[in-house]
Amino acid sequence: MSEKPQVKSSPSFFNNPRNRSIIYQLLLLFGLGYFFYSIISNTLANMEARGIQSGYDFLFNTAGFDILMSLIPYDATNTYGRTFIVGLLNTVLVSIIGIILSTMVGFIMGVAHFSHNLLIRKLATAYVETFRNIPLLLQIFFWYFAVLAALPSARQSMSLGEVIFLNVRGLYFPGLTPEGGASVVYAAIAAAIIGIFVLKRWAKKRQDDTGQQFPVLWVSLGMLFGLPLLALIVMGFPFAWDIPYLKGFNFRGGITVIPELMALALALTVYTGAFIAEAVRAGIQAVPHGQTEAARSIGLKEGKIMKLIIVPQAMRVIVPLLNSEYQSLVKNSTLATAIGYPDLFTVFVGTTLNQTGQAIEIVFMTMAVYFVVNMTISFLMNRLNSSVALTER
Amino acid sequence: MSVEQEKTNENNDDIIVIKDLNKWYGEFHVLKDINLRVKKGEKIVICGPSGSGKSTMTRCINRLEEFQRGSLTVNGVEMIEDVKNIEAIRREVGMVFQHFNLFPHLTILENLTLGPIWVQKKPKKEAEATAMKYLERVKIPDQANKFPGQLSGGQQQRVAIARSLCMNPEIMLFDEPTSALDPEMIKEVLDVMIELANEGMTMLCVTHEMGFAKKVADRVIFMDAGEIVEQNTPEEIFNNPQTDRLQLFLSQILDH
Ligand SMILES: Nc1ncnc2c1ncn2[C@@H]1O[C@H](COP(=O)(O)OP(=O)(O)OP(=O)(O)O)[C@@H](O)[C@H]1O
Numbered sequence: 001m002s003e004k005p006q007v008k009s010s011p012s013f014f015n016n017p018r019n020r021s022i023i024y025q026l027l028l029l030f031g032l033g034y035f036f037y038s039i040i041s042n043t044l045a046n047m048e049a050r051g052i053q054s055g056y057d058f059l060f061n062t063a064g065f066d067i068l069m070s071l072i073p074y075d076a077t078n079t080y081g082r083t084f085i086v087g088l089l090n091t092v093l094v095s096i097i098g099i100i101l102s103t104m105v106g107f108i109m110g111v112a113h114f115s116h117n118l119l120i121r122k123l124a125t126a127y128v129e130t131f132r133n134i135p136l137l138l139q140i141f142f143w144y145f146a147v148l149a150a151l152p153s154a155r156q157s158m159s160l161g162e163v164i165f166l167n168v169r170g171l172y173f174p175g176l177t178p179e180g181g182a183s184v185v186y187a188a189i190a191a192a193i194i195g196i197f198v199l200k201r202w203a204k205k206r207q208d209d210t211g212q213q214f215p216v217l218w219v220s221l222g223m224l225f226g227l228p229l230l231a232l233i234v235m236g237f238p239f240a241w242d243i244p245y246l247k248g249f250n251f252r253g254g255i256t257v258i259p260e261l262m263a264l265a266l267a268l269t270v271y272t273g274a275f276i277a278e279a280v281r282a283g284i285q286a287v288p289h290g291q292t293e294a295a296r297s298i299g300l301k302e303g304k305i306m307k308l309i310i311v312p313q314a315m316r317v318i319v320p321l322l323n324s325e326y327q328s329l330v331k332n333s334t335l336a337t338a339i340g341y342p343d344l345f346t347v348f349v350g351t352t353l354n355q356t357g358q359a360i361e362i363v364f365m366t367m368a369v370y371f372v373v374n375m376t377i378s379f380l381m382n383r384l385n386s387s388v389a390l391t392e393r
Numbered sequence: 394m395s396v397e398q399e400k401t402n403e404n405n406d407d408i409i410v411i412k413d414l415n416k417w418y419g420e421f422h423v424l425k426d427i428n429l430r431v432k433k434g435e436k437i438v439i440c441g442p443s444g445s446g447k448s449t450m451t452r453c454i455n456r457l458e459e460f461q462r463g464s465l466t467v468n469g470v471e472m473i474e475d476v477k478n479i480e481a482i483r484r485e486v487g488m489v490f491q492h493f494n495l496f497p498h499l500t501i502l503e504n505l506t507l508g509p510i511w512v513q514k515k516p517k518k519e520a521e522a523t524a525m526k527y528l529e530r531v532k533i534p535d536q537a538n539k540f541p542g543q544l545s546g547g548q549q550q551r552v553a554i555a556r557s558l559c560m561n562p563e564i565m566l567f568d569e570p571t572s573a574l575d576p577e578m579i580k581e582v583l584d585v586m587i588e589l590a591n592e593g594m595t596m597l598c599v600t601h602e603m604g605f606a607k608k609v610a611d612r613v614i615f616m617d618a619g620e621i622v623e624q625n626t627p628e629e630i631f632n633n634p635q636t637d638r639l640q641l642f643l644s645q646i647l648d649h
């Protein structure tokens with residue numbers, strides 16, 4: 001053992017700062033433990049008094065209520081357990097849409113802050129300042145009640161080429177039903193993706209060996225669209241269009257995006273996008289101008305400076321911020337309940353809890369879901385983060 | 394007219410020709426009628442009080458700053474609003490900054506090979522071999538795989554010099570390369586610069602290191618308020634100043 005100079009022990013056991021801190025922590029632990037114990041035992045006692053059984057058996061009982069939207073087959077004769085899955089999938093859906101779109105909006109708006117065009121710069125600032133400073137719930141109401149509710153009725157739908165329709169009941173676009181030979185198209189997509197990885201490695205190796213550069217981005221894009229297109233043509237388009245059509249007062253067929261999902265996804269995108277734009281701006285601004293100057297002085301072109309110098313350094317600021325924005329987005333998606341989008345919170349903590357009274361089980365299961373989802377995001381973002389982090393002393 | 398043709402049209406051996414160069418920052422006239430010719434292999438030290446435009450003039454030479462009037466020709470290529478010309482000039486001119494400006498996310502070796510790989514399109518092996526050669530010249534080959542943040546200031550500045558040299562420039566610009574360094578590190582950087590001077594590199598160096606100026610400069614330029622006030626050999630500048638402004642400046646820097 002190394003001989004660290006020991007602090008002279010205090011005369012009294014309780015005056016020793018180390019002992020004190022341990023005692024305080026123990027007290028806090030006991031306090032918290034008692035707090036939760038009393039809540040839970042209280043609730044259990046109440047439930048017993050009202051004749052509600054505790055446990056997870058209720059999950060196998062028939063739900064008996066309809067859900068506005070489901071990604072898997074569901075009707076009122078299904079179980080409460082299935083309502084959990086339906087809600088969970090709806091939460092995951094709106095979260096994924098929100099994360100993808102807010103990232104795109106955020107990066108575009110964040111970069112727009114540095115545009116040479118004054119109008120674009122001002123627009124980016126106005127966007128960020130507006131949507132960052134208005135409560136999210138209000139924004140959800142804005143999209144739902146002010147914008148989407150003002151859309152025309154089904155008969156007066158706005159349409160894009162008579163295949164995509166937008167009206168007060170939702171957004172309708174064509175679905176594709178695969179027919180024989182569709183698997184060739186899927187295979188082409190897979191081949192394109194694998195091909196891009198191979199191409200990237202080949203281009204890197206060729207540049208290392210010969211110094212010649214290869215336009216990987218453009219060729220990759222070409223492959224990604226070209227190969228599936230080729231497969232489509234060769235197979236004679238092995239898909240049947242399922243185009244939505246007006247029947248009575250509503251549309252049938254195709255894929256429907258209900259207004260609740262649109263409003264929630266829009267609000268989450270626009271709101272989180274404003275924060276991501278700020279993160280992107282902060283990340284780019286954190287790279288000192290000297291970096292650009294040094295890169296210019298060795299003759300790098302502006303595009304290469306962005307790719308090789310600015311972006312990698314900006315990412316180390318952006319990625320940790322993105323992590324917390326994504327986590328907020330997932331948690332904020334519970335505001336779905338305000339407009340009735342059937343996410344996990346609305347369906348499970350709302351209707352299912354109301355009908356069964358199994359508060360502890362339901363709240364616990366739901367908390368576990370958000371915890372696991374957000375830990376997964378953290379895990380992925382931390383891996384991304386360690387790949388952009390700096391080694392310093 | 395192509396860059397190559399322009400090169401041959403210039404038929405004197407001055408590698409930098411600055412004629413009546415003027416620059417404004419808004420209303421502020423930073424550079425006033427600068428005229429300067431630099432011969433190939435010449436070593437020039439630029440001094441003058443703070444804010445006199447030394448950095449601005451130096452940075453015009455590789456177009457880190459634009460100018461509004463006059464002309465500037467580097468190695469026969471005229472500096473005009475044309476990406477081709479700007480790139481051609483930047484390939485010939487290396488620059489070392491006060492604050493090193495190494496790329497913190499890249500290793501020392503990657504800092505050095507970045508230009509050769511992405512600008513000169515050299516194979517990686519070749520670029521690395523060149524990089525190691527220059528790291529040996531600045532006496533830190535053992536640091537090749539570290540990151541800039543792990544090096545001392547003096548080592549970082551030597552890496553920065555090596556990074557410029559990897560591009561095989563005709564001209565090296567230095568903007569106060571030692572002013573951000575602790576005294577004990579100044580010498581190691583100046584030694585590298587002296588060696589470079591002895592090998593015949595064309596150098597323009599903004600510095601207040603008068604010892605360095607006396608040792609290597611062919612010519613010292615004194616700037617004040619955006620003008621070149623005096624230029625002469627180091628001996629004449631230091632021992633026989635012609636203007637009050639230079640006298641005042643010398644008395645101030647020799648005071649401390
Ligand atoms: N981007 C800018 N915008 C406006 N004024 C500037 C800008 N950069 C420099 N200046 C001004 O131009 C003048 C010359 O600056 P410059 O940096 O060339 O001086 P310097 O001689 O290098 O001084 P120092 O010894 O302090 O480095 C200074 O008065 C400075 O305030």
Ligand SMILES: [Mg+2]
Nearest residue numbers: 447448449568
């Ligand atoms: Mg300066």
